[in-house]
Amino acid sequence: MLDQFDPRLDAEFPPVDRQALRARLAPLLPAGGYLDGAEALRAYESDGLPAYRSLPAAVVLPETLEQVRTVMKACAELGVPVVTRGAGTGLSGGALPFPGGVLLVMSKFSKILEIDPVALTARVQPGVRNLAVSEAAAPHGLFYAPDPSSQLACSIGGNVAENAGGVHCLKYGLTVHNILAVQVVTLDGEVLTLGGPAADAAGLDLMALFTGSEGLLGVVTEVLLRLQPLPETTRLILAAFDDVGRAAQAVAAIMAAGVVPAGLEMMDGPALRAAEDFARAGYPKDAAAILLCEIDGQAEDVAEEIERVSALLRESGAAEVRIARDEDERRRFWAGRKGAFPAMGRLAPDYYCIDGTIPRKSLPFVLAEMGRLADVHGLGVANVFHAGDGNLHPLILYDANLDGDLAKAEALGGAILELCVSVGGSITGEHGVGREKINQMCVQFSEAEVNAFHALKAAFDPQGLLNPGKAIPTLARCAEYGGMHVHNGALPFAHLERF
Amino acid sequence: MLDQFDPRLDAEFPPVDRQALRARLAPLLPAGGYLDGAEALRAYESDGLPAYRSLPAAVVLPETLEQVRTVMKACAELGVPVVTRGAGTGLSGGALPFPGGVLLVMSKFSKILEIDPVALTARVQPGVRNLAVSEAAAPHGLFYAPDPSSQLACSIGGNVAENAGGVHCLKYGLTVHNILAVQVVTLDGEVLTLGGPAADAAGLDLMALFTGSEGLLGVVTEVLLRLQPLPETTRLILAAFDDVGRAAQAVAAIMAAGVVPAGLEMMDGPALRAAEDFARAGYPKDAAAILLCEIDGQAEDVAEEIERVSALLRESGAAEVRIARDEDERRRFWAGRKGAFPAMGRLAPDYYCIDGTIPRKSLPFVLAEMGRLADVHGLGVANVFHAGDGNLHPLILYDANLDGDLAKAEALGGAILELCVSVGGSITGEHGVGREKINQMCVQFSEAEVNAFHALKAAFDPQGLLNPGKAIPTLARCAEYGGMHVHNGALPFAHLERF
Numbered sequence: 001m002l003d004q005f006d007p008r009l010d011a012e013f014p015p016v017d018r019q020a021l022r023a024r025l026a027p028l029l030p031a032g033g034y035l036d037g038a039e040a041l042r043a044y045e046s047d048g049l050p051a052y053r054s055l056p057a058a059v060v061l062p063e064t065l066e067q068v069r070t071v072m073k074a075c076a077e078l079g080v081p082v083v084t085r086g087a088g089t090g091l092s093g094g095a096l097p098f099p100g101g102v103l104l105v106m107s108k109f110s111k112i113l114e115i116d117p118v119a120l121t122a123r124v125q126p127g128v129r130n131l132a133v134s135e136a137a138a139p140h141g142l143f144y145a146p147d148p149s150s151q152l153a154c155s156i157g158g159n160v161a162e163n164a165g166g167v168h169c170l171k172y173g174l175t176v177h178n179i180l181a182v183q184v185v186t187l188d189g190e191v192l193t194l195g196g197p198a199a200d201a202a203g204l205d206l207m208a209l210f211t212g213s214e215g216l217l218g219v220v221t222e223v224l225l226r227l228q229p230l231p232e233t234t235r236l237i238l239a240a241f242d243d244v245g246r247a248a249q250a251v252a253a254i255m256a257a258g259v260v261p262a263g264l265e266m267m268d269g270p271a272l273r274a275a276e277d278f279a280r281a282g283y284p285k286d287a288a289a290i291l292l293c294e295i296d297g298q299a300e301d302v303a304e305e306i307e308r309v310s311a312l313l314r315e316s317g318a319a320e321v322r323i324a325r326d327e328d329e330r331r332r333f334w335a336g337r338k339g340a341f342p343a344m345g346r347l348a349p350d351y352y353c354i355d356g357t358i359p360r361k362s363l364p365f366v367l368a369e370m371g372r373l374a375d376v377h378g379l380g381v382a383n384v385f386h387a388g389d390g391n392l393h394p395l396i397l398y399d400a401n402l403d404g405d406l407a408k409a410e411a412l413g414g415a416i417l418e419l420c421v422s423v424g425g426s427i428t429g430e431h432g433v434g435r436e437k438i439n440q441m442c443v444q445f446s447e448a449e450v451n452a453f454h455a456l457k458a459a460f461d462p463q464g465l466l467n468p469g470k471a472i473p474t475l476a477r478c479a480e481y482g483g484m485h486v487h488n489g490a491l492p493f494a495h496l497e498r499f
Numbered sequence: 500m501l502d503q504f505d506p507r508l509d510a511e512f513p514p515v516d517r518q519a520l521r522a523r524l525a526p527l528l529p530a531g532g533y534l535d536g537a538e539a540l541r542a543y544e545s546d547g548l549p550a551y552r553s554l555p556a557a558v559v560l561p562e563t564l565e566q567v568r569t570v571m572k573a574c575a576e577l578g579v580p581v582v583t584r585g586a587g588t589g590l591s592g593g594a595l596p597f598p599g600g601v602l603l604v605m606s607k608f609s610k611i612l613e614i615d616p617v618a619l620t621a622r623v624q625p626g627v628r629n630l631a632v633s634e635a636a637a638p639h640g641l642f643y644a645p646d647p648s649s650q651l652a653c654s655i656g657g658n659v660a661e662n663a664g665g666v667h668c669l670k671y672g673l674t675v676h677n678i679l680a681v682q683v684v685t686l687d688g689e690v691l692t693l694g695g696p697a698a699d700a701a702g703l704d705l706m707a708l709f710t711g712s713e714g715l716l717g718v719v720t721e722v723l724l725r726l727q728p729l730p731e732t733t734r735l736i737l738a739a740f741d742d743v744g745r746a747a748q749a750v751a752a753i754m755a756a757g758v759v760p761a762g763l764e765m766m767d768g769p770a771l772r773a774a775e776d777f778a779r780a781g782y783p784k785d786a787a788a789i790l791l792c793e794i795d796g797q798a799e800d801v802a803e804e805i806e807r808v809s810a811l812l813r814e815s816g817a818a819e820v821r822i823a824r825d826e827d828e829r830r831r832f833w834a835g836r837k838g839a840f841p842a843m844g845r846l847a848p849d850y851y852c853i854d855g856t857i858p859r860k861s862l863p864f865v866l867a868e869m870g871r872l873a874d875v876h877g878l879g880v881a882n883v884f885h886a887g888d889g890n891l892h893p894l895i896l897y898d899a900n901l902d903g904d905l906a907k908a909e910a911l912g913g914a915i916l917e918l919c920v921s922v923g924g925s926i927t928g929e930h931g932v933g934r935e936k937i938n939q940m941c942v943q944f945s946e947a948e949v950n951a952f953h954a955l956k957a958a959f960d961p962q963g964l965l966n967p968g969k970a971i972p973t974l975a976r977c978a979e980y981g982g983m984h985v986h987n988g989a990l991p992f993a994h995l996e997r998f
């Protein structure tokens with residue numbers, strides 16, 4: 001999967017004249033807002049997926065809407081590719097620079113412009129950190145629900161670009177469900193307002209189209225976020241299972257009972273043991289899997305749901321059901337989950353985090369099949385994931401210093417994503433396609449669907465300058481990768497019934 | 500607003516050779532699936548907005564996906580406009596035939612294909628009636644949340660095309676929040692699957708783009724709906740106010756307290772008195788306004804919220820707060836609300852139902868301003884609306900037999916929608932733009948935004964054959980109507996702060 005970034009495969013642009021680029025762009029930007037020294041560029045050579053690296057011709061750091069507009073227009077006129085970058089925490093290589101192109105970094109757009117406690121909204125610039133919104137909203141008894149695990153560092157603009165999720169999106173939805181409007185700048189420097197503070201917007205839903213568009217259509221310059229009331233009470237259940245399949249069935253049982261937990265996470269044996277050694281969370285180390293189920297809301301209601309979920313977990317065969325005694329124990333249980341990724345260092349020198357979604361009912365089948373695939377490829381896999389919404393994060397364990405191990409990890413990752421597609425799932429849950437999953441797009445979508453993506457892209461960016469080589473594969477690439485997937489003709493969902 | 504349908508203004512097509520059209524299309528369809536007799540066409544001359552009427556060259560009634568594909572391809576080759584129609588209950592003229600074009604009626608696609616109680620989904624054809632989904636889901640303890648007031652008759656395909664709402668969308672969201680995937684056929688006969696059963700979909704969010712696209716991009720041929728667990732308990736509060744502004748403030752107070760009612764409806768004096776005379780709901784006839792606030796969920800939680808909301812209503816100055824004693828009284832309170840539209844016949848021979856949304860905090864201002872506009876135009880207005888999400892439905896009272904009265908109603912309707920835009924709202928909440936609000940689109944959007952809509956439309960329909968003259972105005976029309984609205988430059992939401 002992790003082939004090196006080869007722009008020739010997906011897009012070709014004439015080499016940039018760096019002097020001319022500087023002469024044209026630097027005057028549009030504030031002092032220090034145009035960087036093209038080797039050392040400065042090196043700092044931006046990759047995002048949160050460091051397996052890919054490439055160098056832009058220049059990094060630009062605009063501070064005003066007008067600067068974004070003039071930079072975009074200049075790049076369009078020069079025919080220079082533009083990649084937009086937020087905090088650079090993305091895991092699919094979406095903010096990987098286009099070699100020799102411009103990297104537009106939005107980190108100076110870092111103001112929270114307004115919190116409106118009556119409208120339950122926050123108006124923010126895209127460089128604002130995700131967690132900073134909830135911190136600013138807390139005095140009003142409000143919070144911003146999407147909480148990717150990078151929420152301390154990641155920024156709202158990147159969240160919009162990737163349609164970010166997190167533990168709480170099971171109950172509160174993805175980014176697209178938690179924003180009301182975005183202001184964007186197009187390649188030709190136009191400013192568009194998409195969506196609005198009212199419940200519905202007229203015209204085509206461009207706000208949803210831009211959300212998750214991975215920098216392919218324009219640059220987000222302002223966002224109106226929907227805030228939620230902070231729940232009165234939050235409680236957490238930990239359930240241990242002797243069998244991973246039974247844990248997966250418990251997830252289905254909880255959701256089918258009509259309970260909507262604030263979060264419903266699963267960790268399998270290898271993951272929970274590594275996490276326990278790392279974080280001393282108090283997990284039962286002999287379990288084959290644990291579930292963490294969080295319920296929030298008003299106190300009485302939470303108490304009742306906790307009872308109901310506990311009973312369902314026991315009926316589903318949980319060996320142990322523990323309700324966090326207090327806030328301290330609740331935090332500890334979560335600390336293990338949150339430390340699971342860094343804890344992987346105890347299992348292997350390197351890990352590769354995969355992101356796919358599947359319908360919940362396929363969980364037992366997919367977990368079993370994933371184990372089989374790991375054996376075939378000769379690598380270990382630890383599972384830590386958002387079980388409630390079927391968003392898997394298998395962690396493939398490998399050693400980059402062993403010859404061929406990275407290639408094995410890439411092959412296994414691709415196979416797991418294609419397994420997700422085969423049960424009616426998706427190759428991304430919250431990390432986006434970026435550069436990483438460009439080949440798997442060919443498996444997910446038919447030729448007609450890929451053509452529809454290209455037509456939409458061309459409507460905003462006829463020259464193909466915005467984030468080239470990302471998110472949408474060329475048909476040539478798909479042919480090279482091994483042909484397009486075609487849905488089962490007239491009944492696109494019929495294949496689900498096999499599982 | 501209700502200018503007659505003048506296709507020359509927005510789109511021009513050569514006249515159709517009716518013999519050739521029949522020769523080409525009729526063989527593609529089952530017996531009785533091609534209608535072009537004068538009497539048959541007359542039955543389809545308008546939708547739920549009968550002020551507009553026009554006749555298609557032919558009505559086609561496909562029964563299979565393949566028939567939809569071949570009809571679409573044939574129309575594309577012939578260069579004949581195609582308007583898709585569901586149940587024809589729409590209120591913005593979206594299914595008004597294009598004069599001399601093809602009307603594609605999806606009523607034969609009327610099967611519920613699958614209810615999946617584990618995945619909480621229903622897979623249905625677009626001609627299935629909205630209420631039929633909830634009826635089929637009820638034995639599994641589930642329901643389909645969007646409930647437009649036409650839910651007995653309207654069909655899912657039309658709901659998707661208009662992004663339909665209803666009383667319960669305050670808590671459960673619009674149609675776009677309650678569907679997981681759509682299968683669509685494009686003008687060139689391609690079948691696309693947009694979205695999927697998993698939590699997130701890869702690629703650009705075409706599912707959201709198609710939802711609410713009013714037949715401009717393709718034809719919906721299958722929908723995967725999200726179902727919700729039926730709430731254990733549902734209770735209703737009626738609150739009466741001596742002052743409309745105070746009722747509006749109570750709405751803001753409830754929402755700001757973090758309560759999310761299942762429905763929060765307002766009726767003003769004229770509306771509630773007409774409804775009471777019509778339905779004998781038990782409303783206090785001397786009130787200036789009433790609120791109906793429904794809470795659903797688990798019994799204990801509902802009891803607690805009912806207490807909380809009652810207190811908030813009293814604090815906001817309600818003259819009377821009544822909790823429906825039993826299911827019978829709850830149904831009676833709703834019967835008045837549901838009968839409010841037909842009850843208008845007691846106030847005036849005709850009424851014109853407007854649909855706009857505003858931020859909740861602007862409710863008191865907009866209600867007052869609307870009264871002033873009604874006086875200026877010399878017509879009465881009764882208000883019955885989804886107050887919780889700021890979705891207004893002013894009913895303009897007029898007499899079509901009085902010379903000039905309809906023109907006055909149209910002018911007042913346009914002025915009210917433009918008032919909604921001026922406070923940061925939208926010219927549609929759930930009825931769509933259709934033919935009705937095409938001029939107001941020029942007020943809602945800037946030239947760059949209208950251009951973006953056209954570019955997207957052209958990506959799917961370069962010939963402009965799908966539902967021409969609807970939803971997106973030409974720039975020429977906007978110039979004629981009186982210039983484009985331009986957002987306040989760099990801060991598109993700043994104008995909200997004025998209110």
